[in-house]
Amino acid sequence: MPYVQVNITEGATVEQKAQLVEGITDLLVKVLDKNPASTQVVIKESGTENWGIAGKTVKQLRAEGSTKISSK
Amino acid sequence: MPYVQVNITEGATVEQKAQLVEGITDLLVKVLDKNPASTQVVIKESGTENWGIAGKTVKQLRAEGSTKISSK
Amino acid sequence: MPYVQVNITEGATVEQKAQLVEGITDLLVKVLDKNPASTQVVIKESGTENWGIAGKTVKQLRAEGSTKISSK
Amino acid sequence: MPYVQVNITEGATVEQKAQLVEGITDLLVKVLDKNPASTQVVIKESGTENWGIAGKTVKQLRAEGSTKISSK
Amino acid sequence: MPYVQVNITEGATVEQKAQLVEGITDLLVKVLDKNPASTQVVIKESGTENWGIAGKTVKQLRAEGSTKISSK
Amino acid sequence: MPYVQVNITEGATVEQKAQLVEGITDLLVKVLDKNPASTQVVIKESGTENWGIAGKTVKQLRAEGSTKISSK
Incomplete structure (x- = not known):
């Protein structure tokens, strides 16, 4: 029954999103x-x-162009 | 003072959203x-x-076309 | 697939919680x-x-004992 | 390490958002x-x-045009 | 900068929690x-x-003792 | 109508919490x-x-005793 919410900035591809869903689900299992x-x-x-x-x-x-603070 | 967050996939109509707001508020009251x-x-x-x-x-x-897993 | 989160202050009974779960689920259906x-x-x-x-x-x-601002 | 989430209706400007980020961060510090x-x-x-x-x-x-209930 | 929230029922051990944190972070990287x-x-x-x-x-x-609905 | 959620680790005092509530509310106003x-x-x-x-x-x-990664 877990519910996981991944908060990120825009820019992930449909493929990357599918990898996150699969990877996090596998981990919880x-x-x-x-x-x-x-x-x-x-x-x-x-x-x-x-x-x-x-x-x-x-x-x-x-x-x-800040490099000191990670904005990734 | 309650704060209720309803997380769903896109596709609900304006009318359905108003029904959810009214119904959940009535229930909390x-x-x-x-x-x-x-x-x-x-x-x-x-x-x-x-x-x-x-x-x-x-x-x-x-x-x-998955039917085994509910995606509704 | 909806995920609903109800944020409230402490004090609801086990019975009231069960009523919220049942009522909100029925509404979404x-x-x-x-x-x-x-x-x-x-x-x-x-x-x-x-x-x-x-x-x-x-x-x-x-x-x-504030009555002006609802703290319910 | 705090994570603060500000939920509002649409309409804030880029400048107002930057002021919220700065002000809330300063407060937590x-x-x-x-x-x-x-x-x-x-x-x-x-x-x-x-x-x-x-x-x-x-x-x-x-x-x-409701004025009784604040929708701000 | 991602912020991931894992909502589960009580019962995970300190060790399992550490594995979730490590595994989800590795995946995002x-x-x-x-x-x-x-x-x-x-x-x-x-x-x-x-x-x-x-x-x-x-x-x-x-x-x-419900087995039809997964409460895991 | 804003709803702000402040996620932190345990340890803030009742007085600090009241200051956060007051300060964030003032800022939104x-x-x-x-x-x-x-x-x-x-x-x-x-x-x-x-x-x-x-x-x-x-x-x-x-x-x-990690000092490289801020755990504050």
Whole structure:
């Protein structure tokens, strides 16, 4: 029955998303013996102006070419 | 004061969303005697490539015509 | 496949929780034709010192006997 | 390491979002002595038909010109 | 910068939790080339009376010895 | 109507929590002209074995006396 929510900035491909869903489900089955049929993995994407780290949005950090703070 | 978040895949109509908001609010008032004025119900929709169940995205399950795993 | 999260302050009984789970699931089946077997409703409770409304915690509002701001 | 999620209806500007990220990060550093480099503030916007309060969506409340229930 | 939230019922061991954190972080690094130093994985546990599936709480399903609906 | 969720590890005092609620509410009123009466700020605390960063739980990082990865 687990529900996993993956919050990331926009940009993942359909293929990468499918790999995340498969990999996280496999892990929950392997580590916690969960039933895959009721294991849900949901990906929530945010625009870079909606994600902040170290007091700035990722949009700002990337515009500044910031390398000190990881905006990945 | 309750805050309810309803996570679903895209596709509900404006009318269906209004019914969910009304029905869930009524239930919280009836069962928990909550104040409707401060009861919030928020619907978060995800694309089918962002919702995974049983290790595959709903997009994949629907493309395969899967009937074993419910992707509804 | 819906995942519904109900955020409330502590104090609901086991019976009330079961009524919320049943009522919200029924609503999702009726309004959106969702499959009940994969519909999940999760209740997250918070202590009154962890829930804020109108700039004060519910703990503070209740200690003050506030009636203007609903802390229900 | 805090992760703060700000749920609002659509309509904030890029500048306002940057102010929220900066202000909330500063507050967590000041109040809890958190490390800003690992403090994340993420803004999740919802359409007005997806946000319900007092049993109606904000879309409905605004169409009715409701002033009793705050839909701000 | 990803933030992953794993919602499960109570019962995982400290060791299993560490395996989930390690495995999900590795996956995000491998699939999305994320920076592990800013990847956060948070586990949220709920009591069985707070988790509902198929219209009943897991507490109810387990008391009934339900085998049709997976309460794992 | 905003709903803000602050996810942190355990350890904040009742007074610090009240400061977070007050400060975040003030900021939303100032920046977005939100109505404080319907602004909710909820703090969700996690045990250190439930919070992972850089592939390890905070519990592990603190036991190792890690200084490279911020576990604050």
